Amino acid sequence: MTLSVVPAQELYINHFIKIIERPITEIIVNQLKEQREVLKLDGLAAPQLGYMGIPIFVLKLRNDAGKFKKDDVIVCIDPKIIICKTEYYNAVEKCASIPNVKFLVSRPKCIDVLFFDLNGEAHNIELYNQDVGMWLHEYHHLLGVTLDQVGVRINV
Ligand SMILES: [Zn+2]
Numbered sequence: 001m002t003l004s005v006v007p008a009q010e011l012y013i014n015h016f017i018k019i020i021e022r023p024i025t026e027i028i029v030n031q032l033k034e035q036r037e038v039l040k041l042d043g044l045a046a047p048q049l050g051y052m053g054i055p056i057f058v059l060k061l062r063n064d065a066g067k068f069k070k071d072d073v074i075v076c077i078d079p080k081i082i083i084c085k086t087e088y089y090n091a092v093e094k095c096a097s098i099p100n101v102k103f104l105v106s107r108p109k110c111i112d113v114l115f116f117d118l119n120g121e122a123h124n125i126e127l128y129n130q131d132v133g134m135w136l137h138e139y140h141h142l143l144g145v146t147l148d149q150v151g152v153r154i155n156v
Contacts, residue, residue, distance in 0.1 A: 081111055113127060
């Protein structure tokens with residue numbers, strides 16, 4: 001699926017650049033990337049570093065998606081879910097914000113998402129299986145939703 005109604009640069013400007021200047025955005029993105037590495041996480045969202053209301057997360061992909069490759073760390077700015085497929089799977093997930101606990105979470109098998117990168121370029125990609133769970137996990141952090149609200153605590 002390709003979105004071509006509104007030029008990417010305009011979307012980025014409308015939704016984000018007027019709220020936070022690019023140098024600040026770069027600082028936040030760099031901190032997210034560094035801390036994701038340090039903490040050995042799949043992904044990390046701005047609110048987890050105390051940047052409340054800042055719609056940015058980084059995520060390491062487990063599979064190729066669109067022009068991104070497996071193991072790429074994608075920067076998702078102002079992310080949106082476009083289509084969420086109805087078939088679900090059960091994922092076991094953990095979260096740096098709730099240490100030492102695992103949760104069983106029901107996740108869709110496929111989602112179609114839209115987000116912007118640091119250059120303001122729009123990306124519309126389809127994600128499958130594990131990448132869906134991880135993307136939604138980080139997306140939920142932006143909404144203030146944590147695993148204990150969407151999953152069942154399990155002992156593994
Ligand atoms: Zn988390």
